[in-house]
Amino acid sequence: MSEISEQQVAHLANLARIALTPEEISSLTSELDTIVDSIAKVQEVATPDVPATSHPVPLQNVFRDDVVGQTLTTEQALANAPESADGRFKVSAILGEEQ
Amino acid sequence: MSELIRKSASELSELLASGEVSAVEVTREHLDRIAAVDGDVNAFLHVSSDALDVASSIDERRSKGEALGPLAGIPLAVKDVLVTTDMPSTSGSRILEGYMSPFDATVVAKSRAAGLVPIGKTNMDEFAMGSSTEHSAYGPTHNPWDLDRIPGGSGGGSAAAVAAFEAPLALGSDTGGSIRQPAHVTGTVGVKPTYGGVSRYGAIALASSLDQVGPVTRTVLDAGLLHDVIGGHDPLDSTSLRDEWPSMAAAARDGASAGSFAGLRVGVVSQFTGEGFQAGVRRRYEEALSLLESNGAELVEVSAPHFEYAIAAYYLILPAEASSNLAKFDSVRFGMRVTPPGGGTVEQVMSATREAGFGPEVKRRIILGTYALSAGYYDAYYGSAQKVRTLIQRDFENAFESVDLLVSPSAPTTAFKLGEKLDDPLAMYLNDITTIPANLAGVPAMSVPIGLAPEDGLPVGIQFMAPVREDARLYRAGATLEALLLERWGHGLLAEAPELGGK
Numbered sequence: 001m002s003e004i005s006e007q008q009v010a011h012l013a014n015l016a017r018i019a020l021t022p023e024e025i026s027s028l029t030s031e032l033d034t035i036v037d038s039i040a041k042v043q044e045v046a047t048p049d050v051p052a053t054s055h056p057v058p059l060q061n062v063f064r065d066d067v068v069g070q071t072l073t074t075e076q077a078l079a080n081a082p083e084s085a086d087g088r089f090k091v092s093a094i095l096g097e098e099q
Numbered sequence: 100m101s102e103l104i105r106k107s108a109s110e111l112s113e114l115l116a117s118g119e120v121s122a123v124e125v126t127r128e129h130l131d132r133i134a135a136v137d138g139d140v141n142a143f144l145h146v147s148s149d150a151l152d153v154a155s156s157i158d159e160r161r162s163k164g165e166a167l168g169p170l171a172g173i174p175l176a177v178k179d180v181l182v183t184t185d186m187p188s189t190s191g192s193r194i195l196e197g198y199m200s201p202f203d204a205t206v207v208a209k210s211r212a213a214g215l216v217p218i219g220k221t222n223m224d225e226f227a228m229g230s231s232t233e234h235s236a237y238g239p240t241h242n243p244w245d246l247d248r249i250p251g252g253s254g255g256g257s258a259a260a261v262a263a264f265e266a267p268l269a270l271g272s273d274t275g276g277s278i279r280q281p282a283h284v285t286g287t288v289g290v291k292p293t294y295g296g297v298s299r300y301g302a303i304a305l306a307s308s309l310d311q312v313g314p315v316t317r318t319v320l321d322a323g324l325l326h327d328v329i330g331g332h333d334p335l336d337s338t339s340l341r342d343e344w345p346s347m348a349a350a351a352r353d354g355a356s357a358g359s360f361a362g363l364r365v366g367v368v369s370q371f372t373g374e375g376f377q378a379g380v381r382r383r384y385e386e387a388l389s390l391l392e393s394n395g396a397e398l399v400e401v402s403a404p405h406f407e408y409a410i411a412a413y414y415l416i417l418p419a420e421a422s423s424n425l426a427k428f429d430s431v432r433f434g435m436r437v438t439p440p441g442g443g444t445v446e447q448v449m450s451a452t453r454e455a456g457f458g459p460e461v462k463r464r465i466i467l468g469t470y471a472l473s474a475g476y477y478d479a480y481y482g483s484a485q486k487v488r489t490l491i492q493r494d495f496e497n498a499f500e501s502v503d504l505l506v507s508p509s510a511p512t513t514a515f516k517l518g519e520k521l522d523d524p525l526a527m528y529l530n531d532i533t534t535i536p537a538n539l540a541g542v543p544a545m546s547v548p549i550g551l552a553p554e555d556g557l558p559v560g561i562q563f564m565a566p567v568r569e570d571a572r573l574y575r576a577g578a579t580l581e582a583l584l585l586e587r588w589g590h591g592l593l594a595e596a597p598e599l600g601g602k
Binding site: 004008009012013014015016017018019020021024028031032034035036038039040041042043044045046047050051052053054055056057059062064072076077079080081082083089091092093094095096 | 198199201202293294295308309334337338340405408410411412414415422426429430431432433434435436438439442443444445446447448449450451453454457459462463465466467469470473479480482483484485486487488489490492524525538539540541542567
């Protein structure tokens, strides 16, 4: 069995910025426990001598010429923003009162 | 039902070129079909309001003698994961409801340039996470063969649209089987090209090292025609390959006229033949293998010992990449914003938005991915999964030393009932057992319909897999098999599908 606890799921949810409800934390804890048990089998064959693959087709870094390309206008970039002001994205306070 | 909508894109292409029908007629027939049956099927999240105008402009260009590509004037359904400037793009998620992209995905831009007529956006599991479209925030798509069953996923909308004759062509995306498994359960053709063969620019990213855009059609030739339009290098996608690609349509035509598999060595993946496969899937698959053999293919049993670890590796790599890719849905630049009662800091707004905007499967995978990437677990999970990826690539390399193509059933079962696996994530994940290895290794793969399972009368597909960059081999073999089956059946498989909209 893996060792996933509700406390851990709550911590992960905080890291992932999802305000899960207590019910969701509870059901996710048992689901993740089962899933992690199942996927942990990768460790059976992942021996130290096997190199890791991050990308399916080998590629080198790709650079483009340093010239101005087609870019969005400010209006286009802001068109989907929930809130904007003075040509910028607008958000609520970064720091809370207790900070 | 109109005869026009039953025609393949290549047949429509000839009718359009000869002037026998107009793009407006073809488009109108498909819009009428959508209006008649999509209430039952729910393949579309949005139907284009200017498709007829686009079609009309194609007719005008043709009447002026302009040389147009083979697919000019033919309707195209676009999976909602691909962004479009003229229709909303939601990726099946509430968090992107109504989102209007300021740019087109490259595959959409290329399709427009080729004269295709985008007719609508198709339903999908939210952010392409799922195998049934039941994880769409906008309700499931229904399989045209049996409306109580799943159309596959994540691209169930594109497959169902094509199977229900709502569009002759569709675009899909395939991260772990999202083009091929829906093709299998709907009796259609679906291709996942070589990783990097088709641009991912403007495809809302799920797992960037696995995602690939590809064609969803009713015939192998149609898939080739669409692949030729969307394929090729794109400077806007840094993982796009710079290769010169042969015509996939030409390969399909070669294959169809060859009438035999002479000289083709086909590897039968021994891990995908026994237990865990529905009897009717096995039966049709074994018949297809006999057909390959009796028409000149040399069948070789091939072992791919690490394929059994593919699902485990995939469900570590995909959530890890997805948890990072989906971080951009932060309520700041686009998408939904939910402010907690009484207001809150930007982080509290972000957390409330993501809680309200994401469905259960998306939350599950983001949390799983965050876990897999956590300090202390990274090496054991994500690092090990990357090593499994190497082992699976080696299995493919070893196999392709002795064979030209690999085959397997496209999925373990026929379409299951809606709701059947919704509460069991692991059971849902097992649907992708046959399709995931190709994504992990980047190799191209195709699903072609091979008949109906006797026990339930539902479609079954065979999967062909080729070495990286050898997509044309899929089209050649797939078209040969399709032609032989057509000769045997006297009609395409979809001719056996029940009538829709008979209310």
